Amino acid sequence: xxxxxxxxxxxxxxxxxxxxxxxxxxxxxxxxxxxxxxxxxxxxxxxxxxxxxxxxxxxxxxxxxxxxxxxxxxxxxxxxxxxxxxxxxxxxxxxxxxxxxxxxxxxxxxxxxxxxxxxxxxxxxxxxxxxxxxxxxxxxxxxxxxxxxxxxxxxxxxxxxxxxxxxxxxxxxxxxxxxxxxxxxxxxxxxxxxxxxxxxxxxxxxxxxxxxxxxxxxxxxxxxxxxxxxxxxxxxxxxxxx
Amino acid sequence: xxxxxxxxxxxxxxxxxxxxxxxxxxxxxxxxxxxxxxxxxxxxxxxxxxxxxxxxxxxxxxxxxxxxxxxxxxxxxxxxxxxxxxxxxxxxxxxxxxxxxxxxxxxxxxxxxxxxxxxxxxxxxxxxxxxxxxxxxxxxxxxxxxxxxxxxxxxxxxxxxxxxxxxxxxxxxxxxxxxxxxxxxxxxxxxxxxxxxxxxxxxxxxxxxxxxxxxxxxxxxxxxxxxxxxxxxxxxxxxxxx
DNA sequence: ACTTCGCTCAAACGTTCGTTTGAATCTTAA
DNA sequence: TTAAGATTCAAACGAACGTTTGAGCGAAGT
Numbered sequence: 001x002x003x004x005x006x007x008x009x010x011x012x013x014x015x016x017x018x019x020x021x022x023x024x025x026x027x028x029x030x031x032x033x034x035x036x037x038x039x040x041x042x043x044x045x046x047x048x049x050x051x052x053x054x055x056x057x058x059x060x061x062x063x064x065x066x067x068x069x070x071x072x073x074x075x076x077x078x079x080x081x082x083x084x085x086x087x088x089x090x091x092x093x094x095x096x097x098x099x100x101x102x103x104x105x106x107x108x109x110x111x112x113x114x115x116x117x118x119x120x121x122x123x124x125x126x127x128x129x130x131x132x133x134x135x136x137x138x139x140x141x142x143x144x145x146x147x148x149x150x151x152x153x154x155x156x157x158x159x160x161x162x163x164x165x166x167x168x169x170x171x172x173x174x175x176x177x178x179x180x181x182x183x184x185x186x187x188x189x190x191x192x193x194x195x196x197x198x199x200x201x202x203x204x205x206x207x208x209x210x211x212x213x214x215x216x217x218x219x220x221x222x223x224x225x226x227x228x229x230x231x232x233x234x235x236x237x238x239x240x241x242x
Numbered sequence: 243x244x245x246x247x248x249x250x251x252x253x254x255x256x257x258x259x260x261x262x263x264x265x266x267x268x269x270x271x272x273x274x275x276x277x278x279x280x281x282x283x284x285x286x287x288x289x290x291x292x293x294x295x296x297x298x299x300x301x302x303x304x305x306x307x308x309x310x311x312x313x314x315x316x317x318x319x320x321x322x323x324x325x326x327x328x329x330x331x332x333x334x335x336x337x338x339x340x341x342x343x344x345x346x347x348x349x350x351x352x353x354x355x356x357x358x359x360x361x362x363x364x365x366x367x368x369x370x371x372x373x374x375x376x377x378x379x380x381x382x383x384x385x386x387x388x389x390x391x392x393x394x395x396x397x398x399x400x401x402x403x404x405x406x407x408x409x410x411x412x413x414x415x416x417x418x419x420x421x422x423x424x425x426x427x428x429x430x431x432x433x434x435x436x437x438x439x440x441x442x443x444x445x446x447x448x449x450x451x452x453x454x455x456x457x458x459x460x461x462x463x464x465x466x467x468x469x470x471x472x473x474x475x476x477x478x479x480x481x482x483x484x
Numbered sequence: 485a486c487t488t489c490g491c492t493c494a495a496a497c498g499t500t501c502g503t504t505t506g507a508a509t510c511t512t513a514a
Numbered sequence: 515t516t517a518a519g520a521t522t523c524a525a526a527c528g529a530a531c532g533t534t535t536g537a538g539c540g541a542a543g544t
Contacts (some may be wrong), residue, residue: 010491010492023368024368025369026268026270026367026368026369026370028268028270028271029368029369031530031532032532033531033532034534041531042491042492042493042494043490043493043494043533044492044493044494044533044534044535045491045493046532046533047532047533047534048490048491048492048493052283052532052533053532053533054421065252078423089265090510109280111529117527119368121368123416124363124366124415124416124419125268125360126265126266126268126271126363127267127268127271131368135397143412160456163456163457163460164419164456164460166417167413167414167416167417167457167460167461168416169408169416169462169543170412170413170414170416170417171408171409171412171413171416172409172412173366173412174366174408174411174412174413174415174416175405175408175409175412176344177366197480203348214402214405214406215405216471217408217467217468217470218405218406218409218464218465218467219409219464220467221463221464221465221466221467221468222413222460222461222463222464222467223460223463224463225459225460225462225463226459226463227459228455228458229454230457252521252522273500273502274501274502274503275499275500275501275502284511284521284522284523284524285502285503285523285524286503286504286522286523287521287523288502288503289502289503289504290521290522291521294502294503295502296501308539325540472532
């Protein structure tokens with residue numbers, strides 16, 4: 001209906017619509033015709049501007065991740081500058097890494113919760129080109145934060161820290177992306193954190209902030225949990241209580 | 243090559259192959275022809291035995307989840323019987339819920355790590371029929387465990403417990419399913435836990451056991467982490483350190 | 485005025501998808 | 515032996531997929 005092509009040219013409109021549809025349906029179940037139809041552009045526009053459907057998905061992520069990971073590195077630089085050579089506190093590192101991401105959810109211009117949900121979902125997508133893409137986009141950031149955590153927790157084996165980084169990433173991604181499933185299953189989800197429901201609404205701001213408030217203590221508690229008694233165990237040993 | 247149709251009729255062979263292919267490629271990217279080709283059965287066999295591709299996926303999950311969730315309920319019954327009315331310890335509840343799942347990964351007859359990976363991946367699938375299916379399969383188990391956690395942590399608001407249940411489910415699912423991505427990203431994954439690599443190998447037994455050993459302390463640490471200072475916060479308040 | 489270039493458009497390309505069909509084959513029991 | 519039922523089979527169905535094509539359009543440069 002409304003014909004405002006001023007601030008929204010074809011390229012950006014495709015990216016915005018694709019971001020939302022990939023989030024709602026997944027990559028495979030979202031067709032070019034769904035995207036171009038919703039964006040009200042010609043079917044061939046995607047291949048003209050991006051080359052292929054795969055390249056479109058990569059570009060959807062690149063414009064957000066390049067900003068996010070640059071911001072994350074700057075946050076770490078800032079903290080390490082303030083610390084003056086001393087190791088950072090785990091809480092500072094988590095705040096820089098996860099807080100920066102969750103703050104994207106409050107900013108509609110950065111994709112808001114739509115992008116956060118898409119990111120969490122796509123991390124488990126088995127498509128190979130997606131794995132390769134993420135590996136390249138995340139390599140530097142993960143490496144820097146891994147080192148920061150190693151220094152922050154000198155008594156914890158490095159392999160253990162990397163595993164707990166996995167766990168933390170999973171907890172965060174599911175809290176955002178898996179909500180539609182878990183909400184149905186547990187009877188509680190992101191919708192309960194705000195008055196409004198549905199992605200892209202004005203309630204996203206408060207959702208992201210309250211989610212961070214609940215998530216950060218959990219992550220910190222898990223990261224600093226006592227280590228398992230023994231790394232190697234001979235055989236079964238299945239005692240439920242400690 | 244080997245022609246042993248004795249213990250493996252068409253139905254079961256389809257289920258086993260579909261379980262692996264859905265895990266490797268996802269639901270949408272796995273075609274009927276891939277499944278029937280790998281299972282060496284006729285293309286029409288799936289529709290004959292199961293009715294549709296959706297029904298096949300449901301049956302792949304049903305035969306595993308019915309066992310898993312029955313086992314989970316029995317484990318909880320056993321613990322509550324031993325406690326004689328007293329609240330359970332959080333560690334006992336987590337062991338019953340997550341330990342039962344992780345022990346499936348050690349048993350090839352129960353799907354092993356293949357099923358665990360598939361389960362973790364599919365929980366974030368946005369398809370509606372999948373969400374509805376899981377909601378039904380998990381309803382009773384989640385309800386029982388929610389109540390057990392409420393009793394185990396009487397000082398923690400119930401909403402907070404449900405959120406931490408989300409976080410725990412996410413940490414576990416990503417640790418299993420998201421490994422292919424995270425391994426590339428973090429340079430450490432399930433493969434490092436065993437001598438062998440690849441799903442379905444003999445290393446799966448030790449992988450599942452060592453994963454549990456790393457995961458359970460993390461989950462327990464997150465579950466029992468101190469609560470956020472204030473549930474309501476007026477505005478920004480962005481202090482990185484505590 | 486004319487060419488150039490970036491972009492849009494309708495139409496079609498060949499392929500693959502999930503599903504259906506009806507005959508052929510196997511199994512079982514009277 | 516024969517009839518009935520269950521299962522497998524090759525073949526085809528219509529629909530939807532991602533991509534390509536070549537004509538057409540409007541603004542910019544000379």
